[in-house]
Amino acid sequence: MKRIFTVLSFLFFLPFFSSAQNYNSAELEFITEQNVLVRNWNDKDVVSLVYSDGYRFVCTDFYQFLGPYSSSGFVAPTIYSDPLPREYAITDFKILNDTVFFCGSKNLSTIPETFCGIVGYFPLNQFMLGNITPHIFEIPAASYFRRLVAYRHNGVHKVVALGKSFTIADYCAILETFDILSTLPIFKMYEIDYSPNKEIYDDVLYTGNRVVLVGTMELGANARPIVRISDKPEDIASTTLFDSLFYFYLYSNEINARTRSVVLDDGLIAMSYVHVETGTPQTFFKRLRVIDTDVLPMPLNINSHETRISDKMETAEMAYSSRLKKLVLLQEPFVAFTDDPLFYYLEPYNNYSYFADETYFSHGNLYRSIDIYNSDNFVSVGMEKAYLQYIPTHTNLGCPFEAQVRMDRIPDLTTGFDRNPPRFIPVTNTLVTPVLSTHAAKWVPVCHTY
Numbered sequence: 001m002k003r004i005f006t007v008l009s010f011l012f013f014l015p016f017f018s019s020a021q022n023y024n025s026a027e028l029e030f031i032t033e034q035n036v037l038v039r040n041w042n043d044k045d046v047v048s049l050v051y052s053d054g055y056r057f058v059c060t061d062f063y064q065f066l067g068p069y070s071s072s073g074f075v076a077p078t079i080y081s082d083p084l085p086r087e088y089a090i091t092d093f094k095i096l097n098d099t100v101f102f103c104g105s106k107n108l109s110t111i112p113e114t115f116c117g118i119v120g121y122f123p124l125n126q127f128m129l130g131n132i133t134p135h136i137f138e139i140p141a142a143s144y145f146r147r148l149v150a151y152r153h154n155g156v157h158k159v160v161a162l163g164k165s166f167t168i169a170d171y172c173a174i175l176e177t178f179d180i181l182s183t184l185p186i187f188k189m190y191e192i193d194y195s196p197n198k199e200i201y202d203d204v205l206y207t208g209n210r211v212v213l214v215g216t217m218e219l220g221a222n223a224r225p226i227v228r229i230s231d232k233p234e235d236i237a238s239t240t241l242f243d244s245l246f247y248f249y250l251y252s253n254e255i256n257a258r259t260r261s262v263v264l265d266d267g268l269i270a271m272s273y274v275h276v277e278t279g280t281p282q283t284f285f286k287r288l289r290v291i292d293t294d295v296l297p298m299p300l301n302i303n304s305h306e307t308r309i310s311d312k313m314e315t316a317e318m319a320y321s322s323r324l325k326k327l328v329l330l331q332e333p334f335v336a337f338t339d340d341p342l343f344y345y346l347e348p349y350n351n352y353s354y355f356a357d358e359t360y361f362s363h364g365n366l367y368r369s370i371d372i373y374n375s376d377n378f379v380s381v382g383m384e385k386a387y388l389q390y391i392p393t394h395t396n397l398g399c400p401f402e403a404q405v406r407m408d409r410i411p412d413l414t415t416g417f418d419r420n421p422p423r424f425i426p427v428t429n430t431l432v433t434p435v436l437s438t439h440a441a442k443w444v445p446v447c448h449t450y
Helices: 124-128
Strands: 025-029 034-040 045-051 055-061 076-081 088-096 099-110 113-123 135-139 142-153 156-165 172-178 186-192 198-206 211-219 222-230 244-249 256-263 268-277 283-292 300-309 315-321 326-331 342-346 354-360 369-373 377-382 385-390 401-409 414-419 423-425 430-432 436-449
Touching: 034 088, 034 377, 034 385, 045 088, 045 369, 045 377, 055 088, 055 124, 076 124, 099 124, 099 156, 113 124, 113 156, 113 172, 135 186, 142 172, 142 198, 156 198, 172 198, 198 256, 211 256, 211 268, 222 268, 256 315, 268 300, 268 315, 283 326, 300 414, 315 369, 326 369
Parallel strands: 034 369, 088 142, 113 142
Antiparallel strands: 025 385, 025 436, 034 045, 045 055, 055 076, 076 436, 088 099, 099 113, 099 142, 113 135, 135 430, 142 156, 156 172, 172 186, 186 423, 198 211, 211 222, 222 244, 244 414, 256 268, 268 283, 283 300, 300 401, 315 326, 326 342, 342 354, 354 401, 369 377, 377 385
């Protein structure tokens, strides 16, 4: 069986290594095709999702990245699973305690091509012992789910997934799963009508006391950032607050394409997107806006920055270090295998213009996903590579290269609101439990600095 996958992570210089040289940047690789997502597990092991004859999960120990520097680099022991059946596609996963929760779709037929949404989970402790039996719930009321959050509330594990309903209009759908680890979890689903305004949601976040949907509202050719907020995570639709969408405006055409968002501290979230100034030629900007979701009666945009970019390059993902109060933004390349992704190290709480560090490689690797690792580091994966980086900066050029970008303070947006209560949609589910074996491998260094 063809073995293909990738993973990556990096760690901080812990006090007990203070007398030794430590890594601050490393790039690793293995025989792999397409690394899709990465999530930190326990500040030692990292879980990634790769595609190889189906979607596989991979768990890698990057702990040697914390240790004394070696000119030969370090190898990272890895365990990877058999692929899921090929009709399943995974689009997002999160780790809560020692359990992976995931979502995506199942291909029901090819002619005509139809899909249903899926959510599922498996325990990582089982994964490490040699096999997993993921619990996959097939939800025919949805065509797919693309993002999710997992959290515990009153001792119960909950999953909220964001996707599209299985209707002609293909409206936005929110699936709420209660007590998902039980033998009989409860599912509720809500559909958001596109009338009067088309709402497109890109992310679902959990701030610790609120569930927040983040996306855009289209007004003809214009688009504005929007959020929906539930302050009752035990039952997100049980509050009238969730019936309202809050939009942010100052200019008529604020957003070009999608948004990406991440949770900061104390009810704050950061939202990133591309803004385009029309003219000859057009000019493109990467914007970052901090939104306070805890204030009442409406959320507020309290801090905003932008940097000019060469073309329409989307934000792939962001990760926030609460310890350093820094945000790492992964920007997609304009043309894969020609340009390279950029990693920006941003300061979302700065209330003034500043210069931010950036790092990048020059070999055409398409990094796609990012997460914080061990508080002060991040891990990113893409194609056959994994990239570990100590957040402040590295010290040697070339692995990776480094530069700076100017982040200009810009005016904050004004908040408005509209009501568009979601509709409850009855759901059924089918449980599938495939048995997958796991296997051992290692990742080896491509380049590293200290």
